[in-house]
Amino acid sequence: MTKLVNKTIWITGASSGIGEQLTYQLAAKGNKLIISARRKKILEQVRANCSPKTQENIYILPLDLSEIESLDSVATAALKLTDGIDVLINNGGISQRSLASETSFEVDQRVMNVNYFSAVKLTKLILPNMMERKSGHIVITSSLVGKFGTPFRSAYSASKHALHGFFDALRAELWDKHIKVTLFCAGYIKTNISINAVTGDGTPQNKMDENQAKGKSAEAAAKAMILAIESNKQEMLFGGKEVMGAYLKRFAPGLLVRILRKMKINEAK
Numbered sequence: 001m002t003k004l005v006n007k008t009i010w011i012t013g014a015s016s017g018i019g020e021q022l023t024y025q026l027a028a029k030g031n032k033l034i035i036s037a038r039r040k041k042i043l044e045q046v047r048a049n050c051s052p053k054t055q056e057n058i059y060i061l062p063l064d065l066s067e068i069e070s071l072d073s074v075a076t077a078a079l080k081l082t083d084g085i086d087v088l089i090n091n092g093g094i095s096q097r098s099l100a101s102e103t104s105f106e107v108d109q110r111v112m113n114v115n116y117f118s119a120v121k122l123t124k125l126i127l128p129n130m131m132e133r134k135s136g137h138i139v140i141t142s143s144l145v146g147k148f149g150t151p152f153r154s155a156y157s158a159s160k161h162a163l164h165g166f167f168d169a170l171r172a173e174l175w176d177k178h179i180k181v182t183l184f185c186a187g188y189i190k191t192n193i194s195i196n197a198v199t200g201d202g203t204p205q206n207k208m209d210e211n212q213a214k215g216k217s218a219e220a221a222a223k224a225m226i227l228a229i230e231s232n233k234q235e236m237l238f239g240g241k242e243v244m245g246a247y248l249k250r251f252a253p254g255l256l257v258r259i260l261r262k263m264k265i266n267e268a269k
Contacts (some may be wrong), residue, residue, distance in 0.1 A: 095111075190218065
């Protein structure tokens with residue numbers, strides 16, 4: 001078991017939700033952090049919420065995951081801030097709430113850019129540093145819908161499925177380089193993800209899903225993710241009863257299909 005203490009950790013999507021809670025918990029453990037998101041002022045507030053003695057070890061590095069071309073310069077800046085990245089947590093992302101038939105291709109593309117291509121790009125930019133040092137851990141905030149698709153989340157589910165394909169393959173390639181890969185598959189977490197989820201035309205949903213409101217706390221999710229990293233879990237499923245969906249997909253797919261049909265009806269109301 002590898003304790004996350006005195007490590008250099010880069011967290012994307014650190015301005016709210018799981019990323020914000022990761023910042024608080026990992027800072028308290030005595031790590032050096034780089035926190036990234038679009039809004040610099042919110043990141044400054046997150047840092048200010050940490051204890052005074054940890055704030056000097058928290059670096060703010062704004063980035064927009066939808067601007068894939070800009071990630072090269074951001075990654076270069078991150079590496080200049082430190083001697084190397086021990087843990088890269090690809091946590092930033094965006095969700096979607098709309099029928100596939102009513103979702104523009106531009107929305108599909110945007111969700112894939114933010115959730116999938118940005119994580120791949122950042123990983124490839126940081127990977128040479130990890131390979132040179134023969135050490136590192138790459139972490140991906142995925143979702144249970146990366147294991148099975150659900151109604152109104154076609155683009156979101158596709159982006160999470162893609163993460164599993166890429167990072168499972170990457171893990172198999174890096175095992176002898178002492179670089180680890182962990183996929184954290186979250187269920188319903190009480191964050192703003194459903195409020196900020198894009199609809200078919202790209203506008204935000206602007207409301208919290210009922211199941212999201214009843215979900216696990218972001219604090220609990222961050223704690224579980226840290227445990228998964230320290231325990232070198234290849235994959236962790238986290239949530240409430242919705243976690244059963246991953247097992248139904250494998251062992252009782254017909255039952256899962258019937259459940260998802262009911263889910264479409266209920267969410268359309």
